[in-house]
Amino acid sequence: MNSDLAIRARGLTKQFGDLRAVDRLDLDVPRSTIYGFLGPNGSGKSTTIRMLCGLLTPTEGSATVLGTEISGSATLLKPKIGYMTQKFSLFGDMTVLENLQFIAEIYSYPKQQRASRIDELLDKYDLVQQRRQFAATMSGGQKQRLALACAVLHKPELLLLDEPTSAVDPQSRRDFWANLFRLAEAGTTILVSTHYMDEAERCHRLAILDHGVKVADGSPQELQDSTGMHVIEVLADNPYHAQAALNAIPAVVSVTQLGIRLRVLIPENIGEPLELVNASLEAASVPADSRVTAASLEDVFVAVTLQPERLAA
Amino acid sequence: MKSLSRLMAVMRKEVRQMRRDRLTFAMIFGIPLLQLLLFGYAINTDVRNLSTAIADEANTHLSREFVARLNATQVTNIEHRVNDAEELEAMLESGEISIGIAIPHDFDRRVVDKTRAAVHLLVDGSDPTISGIADKLRLMPLAFDTGATASQQDLIEVRNYYNPERRTPINVIPGLMGVILTMTMLIFTAVAIVRERERGNLELLINTPVTSFELMVGKVVPYIAIGLVQLAVILVVGDLLFQVPVRGSIVDLYAAAGLFIAANLALGLFVSTIVKTQFQAMQLTFFLILPSILLSGFVFPFDGMPIVAQWLGEALPITHFIRLTRGIMLREASLGDLPGALLYLGTFAVIATTAAALRFSKRLD
Numbered sequence: 001m002n003s004d005l006a007i008r009a010r011g012l013t014k015q016f017g018d019l020r021a022v023d024r025l026d027l028d029v030p031r032s033t034i035y036g037f038l039g040p041n042g043s044g045k046s047t048t049i050r051m052l053c054g055l056l057t058p059t060e061g062s063a064t065v066l067g068t069e070i071s072g073s074a075t076l077l078k079p080k081i082g083y084m085t086q087k088f089s090l091f092g093d094m095t096v097l098e099n100l101q102f103i104a105e106i107y108s109y110p111k112q113q114r115a116s117r118i119d120e121l122l123d124k125y126d127l128v129q130q131r132r133q134f135a136a137t138m139s140g141g142q143k144q145r146l147a148l149a150c151a152v153l154h155k156p157e158l159l160l161l162d163e164p165t166s167a168v169d170p171q172s173r174r175d176f177w178a179n180l181f182r183l184a185e186a187g188t189t190i191l192v193s194t195h196y197m198d199e200a201e202r203c204h205r206l207a208i209l210d211h212g213v214k215v216a217d218g219s220p221q222e223l224q225d226s227t228g229m230h231v232i233e234v235l236a237d238n239p240y241h242a243q244a245a246l247n248a249i250p251a252v253v254s255v256t257q258l259g260i261r262l263r264v265l266i267p268e269n270i271g272e273p274l275e276l277v278n279a280s281l282e283a284a285s286v287p288a289d290s291r292v293t294a295a296s297l298e299d300v301f302v303a304v305t306l307q308p309e310r311l312a313a
Numbered sequence: 314m315k316s317l318s319r320l321m322a323v324m325r326k327e328v329r330q331m332r333r334d335r336l337t338f339a340m341i342f343g344i345p346l347l348q349l350l351l352f353g354y355a356i357n358t359d360v361r362n363l364s365t366a367i368a369d370e371a372n373t374h375l376s377r378e379f380v381a382r383l384n385a386t387q388v389t390n391i392e393h394r395v396n397d398a399e400e401l402e403a404m405l406e407s408g409e410i411s412i413g414i415a416i417p418h419d420f421d422r423r424v425v426d427k428t429r430a431a432v433h434l435l436v437d438g439s440d441p442t443i444s445g446i447a448d449k450l451r452l453m454p455l456a457f458d459t460g461a462t463a464s465q466q467d468l469i470e471v472r473n474y475y476n477p478e479r480r481t482p483i484n485v486i487p488g489l490m491g492v493i494l495t496m497t498m499l500i501f502t503a504v505a506i507v508r509e510r511e512r513g514n515l516e517l518l519i520n521t522p523v524t525s526f527e528l529m530v531g532k533v534v535p536y537i538a539i540g541l542v543q544l545a546v547i548l549v550v551g552d553l554l555f556q557v558p559v560r561g562s563i564v565d566l567y568a569a570a571g572l573f574i575a576a577n578l579a580l581g582l583f584v585s586t587i588v589k590t591q592f593q594a595m596q597l598t599f600f601l602i603l604p605s606i607l608l609s610g611f612v613f614p615f616d617g618m619p620i621v622a623q624w625l626g627e628a629l630p631i632t633h634f635i636r637l638t639r640g641i642m643l644r645e646a647s648l649g650d651l652p653g654a655l656l657y658l659g660t661f662a663v664i665a666t667t668a669a670a671l672r673f674s675k676r677l678d
Contacts, residue, residue, distance in 0.1 A: 053520055054520075055516070055519065055520065075522070075524075078520065078521060078522045079522050081520070083517070083520040085513060085516045085517060087513040087516075088513065089512075089513040089514055089515075089516050089517035090514070090517065091326070091330065091514060092512070093330050093333045093334070094326070094329060094330065094333075098329065102322055102325075102326050103521070105318060105319065105321070105322035105325075106319055106322050106323075106518075106521045106522065106523050107521060107522060108315045108318060108319065108522070150517075
């Protein structure tokens with residue numbers, strides 16, 4: 001019914017024994033967008049992705065992927081989905097070319113176009129030099145490009161990427177994202193999990209997961225605009241002492257140090273937050289400059305993941 | 314059509330990976346060759362030249378003739394002559410000899426006296442084969458050309474069919490064929506799926522359109538070919554080194570082997586779907602290989618085993634295969650003579666493959 005949604009999940013839940021890895025997750029992923037899953041390790045990102053591609057059966061709830069209910073016909077979906085695993089999962093004892101050929105055969109890619117499609121991918125993902133190299137002997141960045149090339153070979157409508165950049169250097173990460181944007185522009189829907197803020201910021205929309213629960217979702221801008229927090233940046237010569245003083249304020253939810261700068265989160269319902277901060281810094285006789293600033297995505301992440309425990313205390 | 318091309322893709326991949334794995338590739342030929350040489354020469358149930366000591370206290374014409382006759386059997390090899398039975402006991406205990414023969418000083422009289430034993434045989438009973446030999450020696454007829462004849466004619470005359478020269482390799486190699494094929498086939502496939510699970514390949518594979526059935530069959534078929542190659546190695550080496558005959562039809566033999574290989578591969582795949590690591594796979598395979606050697610009739614005669622052990626033996630594919638190989642190779646039987654064994658192997662292969670494909674769901678939980 002929602003043909004503009006590539007993924008629609010309602011109450012998706014996965015229980016492993018006593019552990020509730022994913023807890024009643026609702027998810028709407030529009031087509032042709034890059035949708036990010038942001039969350040610490042163990043927050044349920046991989047489990048959700050595995051449920052969406054049919055690797056794991058949900059304990060409760062339902063999800064429709066590309067118009068097909070996942071609990072029923074995973075086989076129908078396979079040709080439409082590309083999946084890149086967290087761990088490199090291609091065959092290390094086969095060459096780049098052999099891996100691509102194998103994937104092409106498995107997906108029954110039309111024989112006449114196989115060779116040209118593989119050449120195209122080798123070129124696009126900068127693997128021409130490595131095409132006769134064994135996959136196991138390649139660098140992290142090269143392996144990742146090969147994995148992406150294999151995941152998109154059959155031109156899937158939906159691409160599921162599970163922490164694709166966790167094993168590569170910053171330059172490779174930038175190139176990788178450039179590739180993702182190109183794919184999204186061509187109409188591919190991409191669901192990508194990450195624990196890097198800068199990557200999350202590049203997504204069209206994102207959901208923040210914490211302990212299996214979705215704690216926030218929206219575009220990065222929306223999330224930054226609706227943290228429900230004042231963000232105050234404190235510049236101090238002795239950030240350690242400043243941090244101690246700031247932590248003593250009951251209203252402060254979190255203090256994060258970035259070099260000599262501290263980012264302080266105070267709930268929106270507290271009036272005059274800047275004065276509060278300055279007063280306590282003066283009382284502790286810590287020289288510092290403070291100013292109100294806009295929330296970054298990191299602030300959002302801190303706010304939504306730490307809030308319950310901190311506020312309850 | 315798509316299914317067939319996916320199947321071919323999986324097979325090509327298996328063969329390619331196998332070729333690159335040098336050690337595995339070497340094992341395809343190395344295992345049958347080495348085992349054949351090892352067991353072909355080492356396993357010898359035809360016991361000869363047991364080290365023997367004699368205490369001949371009588372030292373008469375009759376006793377000397379008895380010793381000479383004993384020597385002529387070649388079962389014993391008289392290495393020592395001592396004075397009395399006590400010395401024999403000491404030597405037996407130290408392991409110096411396997412058999413001690415004590416001839417009392419009144420040997421001549423005892424030979425005619427039916428109530429008393431003429432000779433004492435001291436035997437190392439810690440080895441079951443040797444004590445078996447002693448039982449046979451006991452029945453050795455004593456026909457002396459002196460007047461004092463004490464022999465009774467043997468009631469049963471043994472005639473050895475199929476292996477008149479009593480050469481052990483002829484008995485061993487058809488069975489060894491089953492053991493070698495069980496070992497390699499079971500290990501190769503038991504590890505096949507787990508290895509991909511451990512390397513992470515499986516998570517990728519099950520997200521592709523390839524079905525469980527295609528994956529299973531694609532992995533098994535290349536190994537059937539390998540099994541048949543191994544069979545050829547065994548037959549050629551068996552013929553060249555040990556003159557083991559194939560009296561029946563070679564086509565029958567290959568057909569039986571094909572079924573047997575399929576049954577083992579299917580069992581290996583099933584193991585592969587149960588275990589989580591390659592280490593567990595190896596342990597479980599070993600657990601299956603030991604009874605295959607001991608309960609299949611390869612080492613011990615099947616009919617001599619306790620009934621429960623026979624049931625277990627009947628469940629093993631190798632038991633039926635050994636019946637087939639001994640039948641075809643030595644007794645010139647045809648497949649039609651052994652329909653039960655054939656039927657069992659076929660059924661086993663089908664059930665085990667189905668069980669493996671069912672157990673291997675394309676999910677991780």
